[in-house]
Amino acid sequence: MQNKDLPVSGTCDEGDQRSHWERETLEKLAFAALQEQKMQRRWGIFFKFAFAAIILLGIYRFGGLFQSESDNNAPHTALVDIEGEIDAEGRGSAHDVIPALDRAFAEGGSVAVILRINSPGGSPVQAGMINDEIVRLREQYPEKKLYVVVDEICASGGYYIAAAADKIFVNKASVVGSIGVLMDGFGFTGLMNKFGVERRLMTAGENKGFMDPYSPVTEKQKTYSQAMLNEIHQQFIDVVRKGRGSRLKESPETFSGLFWVGSKAVEMGLADGFGTVDSVARDVIKVEDIVDYTQKEDLPERVLKKFGASVGSAAMSTLSKSSKLTLH
Template sequence: MTDQTSKDLPGESRFAANPTVGNWERETLEKLVFATVQERRAARRWGIFFKLSFLIVALLALWAYYDFNFGTTDENLGRHTALIEINGEIEAEGSGAADTVIPSLNKAFSDPGSAAVVMRIDSPGGSPVQAGIIVDEIQRLKRGYPDKPLYVVVDEICASGGYYIASAADRIYVNKASIVGSVGVLMDSFGFTGTMDKLGVERRLLTAGANKGFLDPFSPQSEKHKAHAQEMLNEIHQQFISVVRAGRGKRLKETPETFSGLYWTGARAVEMGLADGFGTVDTVARDIVKAEDIVDYTAHEGLPERVLKKFGAAVGENAVKAATRGALPQLR
């Protein structure tokens, strides 16, 4: 009778009649209310975070846009030395890509205020295709602007594909400790056939075309394919040699080692005729060009590319490039 009566009592009377039941319900209600409040607070915080993030990205994008478009105006900059920088490998993307370097070269040469163009190169080499395209454009611009010299200043290293580009300049200036040269071509990969045999792994490669499996790392290398690869390397090497000979002319003191793929210090490079003297961008602008004001024409990487790379959008592409790079000829 008492239990039934306590169940029928409303509100506080019920809690008073049965304190255990009342405490449990209070605690449950408090927990639910607290959890709801916390969830709403978290949702508001995340909403604010995403809105602020979007705002920051938008502001950075606007800043980058206006900095890029208005930082290099067509106003008369006066007599100056035009600077273009190449840092890193010569490849289809980055500061060493033809699509990046060529527009900068055209702007620098066509600017009536630029007394000369200086390319500062710090590169171990890379793609002979990209280097060749840049050299062809340099030669075209030099014919179109015969009174505007092009100089190269070497920082740490100017080897292989980097030197391929540098050899097209009117003069090359180095530091005595710079690394210069490496006039050669390579093609490298790995062979896993022995490891596969030990592990009992069978390579099943189907091709349409007798040579479609050329340089497949999981198949034995035939003498025919090896000879064909060597023929391609020799051909590209001769193209490299021709560009160096044409660019350096009588200044080049050829020896059997000149085109062997070796590289030398800047001091030795000057002795060999691979470079003309010692200097920096500042000393060349001041002492050679006689125009101390330096204007940078380098096309720098834009904000979208930086953001995508930072968050890993280019990871997959770079992995594929890394996996296939060895199968292509490299000026490195």
């Protein structure tokens, strides 16, 4: 009888184990479903708050714009900042600076415009575009003066822009000048030969691989590069001579690429005097109320730049900057 009972007992144990396993599985599935629902609720709440924050930010921003437009009808000194390198993407780009200058000149309450520059230079194209726009605006609004106030540095491309101003004010220790052009890059041909690395570059057009860092530069290409640099340098010189006029005291060093402290720049006629934004507004323009027209990035723009296009363009940016033409 005992032997007959054994299979029955074994069957019950197996059934209990199977039931226990099924119960545990159901509990795990139920727990996972609850966790998933919690996560969905949390993300839903997050996105609702984020959407509400963007809406509120937009309302605040547009409300601020409308408020500033009404305030700007009163007489004031308009301010536009150029900070950092002058390139196509930064705060010193023509894309950002020109609209700010346009608004500053067009605003009925602006008595004059101060362009504050703190830049070591950069793209001759961007600097040239901003210079041209300043010339155009001064012709369109002859009653409004544009004064440049130099912060720490106004060199090369920065000075290319400053030369278009009615007057330039500096600090005694500001760095000013560097009227020259350079094209920089690297060459690795010697290192490649040392390690037996072969560069396999195929082009259509004998100069298509010009300035490739892994290929040697011919004398013909050097001559061509120097001619191009000389041409851009002459454009820079012409802009400075036109902008400064008889105030400029030329010497052999003036257009050599050297730079000077602010006190020396005033002696050389590269600047007109000493001043800050506040002192120029108070003593020269005689309107102490200052309104900043500098174009600022809003939150959506910063997010897009940080998490969007910048990631995709990183590799191409690295390649394109192997050789760069700058006013530094």
